Amino acid sequence: MKYSFWILLLTGQVAWAQNEYKASAIEASLKENAHSVIRRYETIFTVKSPGEATERTHTVITVLDKEADSQAQKMVYYDKFSKITSFEGALYDAEGKLIKRLKKSDIEDYSTYADYNLFDDQRVKAASFPKQPTYPYTVEFLIETTERNLMFYPTWMPQHQQNVAVEQSTYTVHMPAGLALRYKEMNLPTPGVVTDSPEGGKTYTWKLANLPAVEFEPLSPPASEILPVVYTAPTEFDVQNHKGKLTSWSDVSRFYHALNDGRDIIPDALKQRVLELTKQETTTAGKVRSLYKFLQEHTRYVSIQLGIGGWQTIEAEKVAMHKYGDCKALTNYTLALLKAAGIKSFPALVRAGDDEPDLLVDFPSFQFNHVILCVPDGRDTLFLECTSGHGPAGYMSDFTGNRHVLLILPDGGRLTQTPTYRPTDNRQQRRITVNLTDQGDADANVRTYYSGLQQDAYASVMQRLNRDDQRSWLLKRIRIPAFELNSFAYNEQPGTLPAVTETLALTARRWATVSGTRLFLPLNLLSALSPAEPLTQPRRAMVNLDASYAYEDSDTVVYQLPKGYVPEYRIEPISIDSKFGRYKSELAVNGDRVTYVRHIQMQGGRFPATAYTEWVDFRKKVAKADRTQLVFIKAN
Numbered sequence: 141m142k143y144s145f146w147i148l149l150l151t152g153q154v155a156w157a158q159n160e161y162k163a164s165a166i167e168a169s170l171k172e173n174a175h176s177v178i179r180r181y182e183t184i185f186t187v188k189s190p191g192e193a194t195e196r197t198h199t200v201i202t203v204l205d206k207e208a209d210s211q212a213q214k215m216v217y218y219d220k221f222s223k224i225t226s227f228e229g230a231l232y233d234a235e236g237k238l239i240k241r242l243k244k245s246d247i248e249d250y251s252t253y254a255d256y257n258l259f260d261d262q263r264v265k266a267a268s269f270p271k272q273p274t275y276p277y278t279v280e281f282l283i284e285t286t287e288r289n290l291m292f293y294p295t296w297m298p299q300h301q302q303n304v305a306v307e308q309s310t311y312t313v314h315m316p317a318g319l320a321l322r323y324k325e326m327n328l329p330t331p332g333v334v335t336d337s338p339e340g341g342k343t344y345t346w347k348l349a350n351l352p353a354v355e356f357e358p359l360s361p362p363a364s365e366i367l368p369v370v371y372t373a374p375t376e377f378d379v380q381n382h383k384g385k386l387t388s389w390s391d392v393s394r395f396y397h398a399l400n401d402g403r404d405i406i407p408d409a410l411k412q413r414v415l416e417l418t419k420q421e422t423t424t425a426g427k428v429r430s431l432y433k434f435l436q437e438h439t440r441y442v443s444i445q446l447g448i449g450g451w452q453t454i455e456a457e458k459v460a461m462h463k464y465g466d467c468k469a470l471t472n473y474t475l476a477l478l479k480a481a482g483i484k485s486f487p488a489l490v491r492a493g494d495d496e497p498d499l500l501v502d503f504p505s506f507q508f509n510h511v512i513l514c515v516p517d518g519r520d521t522l523f524l525e526c527t528s529g530h531g532p533a534g535y536m537s538d539f540t541g542n543r544h545v546l547l548i549l550p551d552g553g554r555l556t557q558t559p560t561y562r563p564t565d566n567r568q569q570r571r572i573t574v575n576l577t578d579q580g581d582a583d584a585n586v587r588t589y590y591s592g593l594q595q596d597a598y599a600s601v602m603q604r605l606n607r608d609d610q611r612s613w614l615l616k617r618i619r620i621p622a623f624e625l626n627s628f629a630y631n632e633q634p635g636t637l638p639a640v641t642e643t644l645a646l647t648a649r650r651w652a653t654v655s656g657t658r659l660f661l662p663l664n665l666l667s668a669l670s671p672a673e674p675l676t677q678p679r680r681a682m683v684n685l686d687a688s689y690a691y692e693d694s695d696t697v698v699y700q701l702p703k704g705y706v707p708e709y710r711i712e713p714i715s716i717d718s719k720f721g722r723y724k725s726e727l728a729v730n731g732d733r734v735t736y737v738r739h740i741q742m743q744g745g746r747f748p749a750t751a752y753t754e755w756v757d758f759r760k761k762v763a764k765a766d767r768t769q770l771v772f773i774k775a776n
Contacts (some may be wrong), residue, residue, distance in 0.1 A: 224283070590639060673756075
């Protein structure tokens with residue numbers, strides 16, 4: 141009966157589509173800067189109880205060019221908590237005429253199992269229409285699911301990326317009597333509407349229409365801070381008979397604590413091992429480092445996503461036995477090791493990822509994808525990334541650094557922050573010696589010290605790649621034309637703020653240009669910055685300089701000139717100051733030896749949109765200074 145209903149519905153849609161899905165019916169303003177136009181995006185989320193809901197999504201998208209061909213694909217994820225009850229789709233030509241309707245055989249069903257996932261019950265149903273020879277064309281999908289994990293409610297963000305226009309979109313949430321909806325609206329032209337339903341509950345409705353495509357400006361904040369979005373969350377939920385409330389961060393913490401309480405027991409023999417490992421350590425930090433090293437040497441990370449296992453850890457005793465665990469299990473296991481050494485620690489839920497935005501701190505909900513361990517130590521606090529097989533204790537990198545986390549405490553948790561790495565933490569200190577020939581060729585020896593966030597990529601390469609692959613990776617990063625890499629080496633210096641030292645031996649052909657009796661020498665060998673992208677119209681979004689823009693670079697390059705050359709003119713020191721950073725460079729000539737010193741310190745942060753012009757000007761001046769050449773003339 142249900143399948144017949146969908147066939148009738150789609151048949152009705154086809155007749156309607158021939159009139160309304162014509163690409164020519166799209167307003168010209170919606171096609172401007174757009175690769176696709178969302179004709180319809182209707183989501184209906186119906187909550188039946190704290191433990192069950194249905195979600196029905198109807199999307200119709202007109203693809204304008206090849207950049208949006210991915211819209212002709214649909215992937216729907218499910219697991220033991222969810223069931224896909226309907227998966228329908230249709231393809232239309234530019235006139236809105238039906239080309240193809242999805243068949244059951246067109247829909248693939250497979251596991252999302254990956255190499256790092258040892259246990260995972262998540263699956264996906266996927267379908268795609270064949271690539272079309274002409275544009276535009278239109279795709280339609282009707283998806284209905286049943287959900288039994290109501291820790292999470294949907295997030296509505298129809299205009300989810302740039303170069304997508306929206307003709308019309310609606311989001312409707314039906315709540316039964318006795319259950320309230322929590323929501324947060326951002327960047328909406330008009331707020332949602334709440335009405336009473338005949339059954340005694342409430343219906344919440346949001347609508348958007350005629351949204352032109354957006355092109356993100358350079359250094360824009362995350363899309364969720366620019367585009368319309370509605371976050372929704374429950375006040376009560378039930379997952380596999382685990383009940384919880386969700387009105388505060390303390391509610392989230394209490395649920396997680398109750399779910400995992402009592403799972404930090406380790407065997408007596410392991411407790412004795414802990415005491416043996418830490419008996420020579422006189423400080424909490426020393427004991428933590430010792431046990432963290434033990435963790436890294438005796439366990440490995442796997443992902444375990446089975447049922448409530450996405451949030452409930454396996455017992456520490458099992459980790460001790462099997463020597464593996466996911467982020468929850470390894471964090472809980474480390475907590476148990478520290479507990480055996482008399483050290484208190486607490487799990488901390490975090491939204492991890494190099495490009496992940498921070499939590500919505502004013503909207504308590506399950507926004508997390510990872511857990512780390514917090515170890516208070518007097519006035520200091522140490523955070524541990526328990527899934528890392530080689531990172532130093534206490535270092536968060538930009539994967540979990542500089543963001544809010546939720547501490548899981550027995551009496552209700554609270555938000556705190558992980559370490560923020562300052563420019564002086566993220567250093568690059570480089571010294572280069574260069575011997576130049578009469579033809580302008582150069583032999584260079586380079587020694588570079590990277591610390592903090594600047595060492596992350598190098599430490600990762602050291603751990604993940606063999607020597608040949610390291611060499612290939614390095615060759616792509618060196619921005620010198622016509623060079624040969626004669627040798628290279630890396631050396632790690634672990635610590636709360638880790639560092640990597642890199643040594644290179646290079647040969648560069650025609651680094652300096654010889655013209656008659658003159659020698660034109662570029663001074664900045666490896667660290668030149670490029671200009672920023674200028675804007676052709678007024679800036680709208682604030683300027684977002686993330687953690688990667690908080691750094692300090694120092695370069696000293698010593699050039700040994702061929703005999704007989706003297707400077708044709710003097711180059712004065714350069715100093716450039718702005719709210720974004722400070723730059724200076726200077727040059728010293730002593731006989732046939734030239735010493736170039738460059739220093740730049742950049743400041744991350746957020747600045748008003750009007751500051752972008754200053755940013756472009758600052759980067760333009762720095763780029764010009766970095767292109768400075770010194771001209772030498774050969775003496776008679």
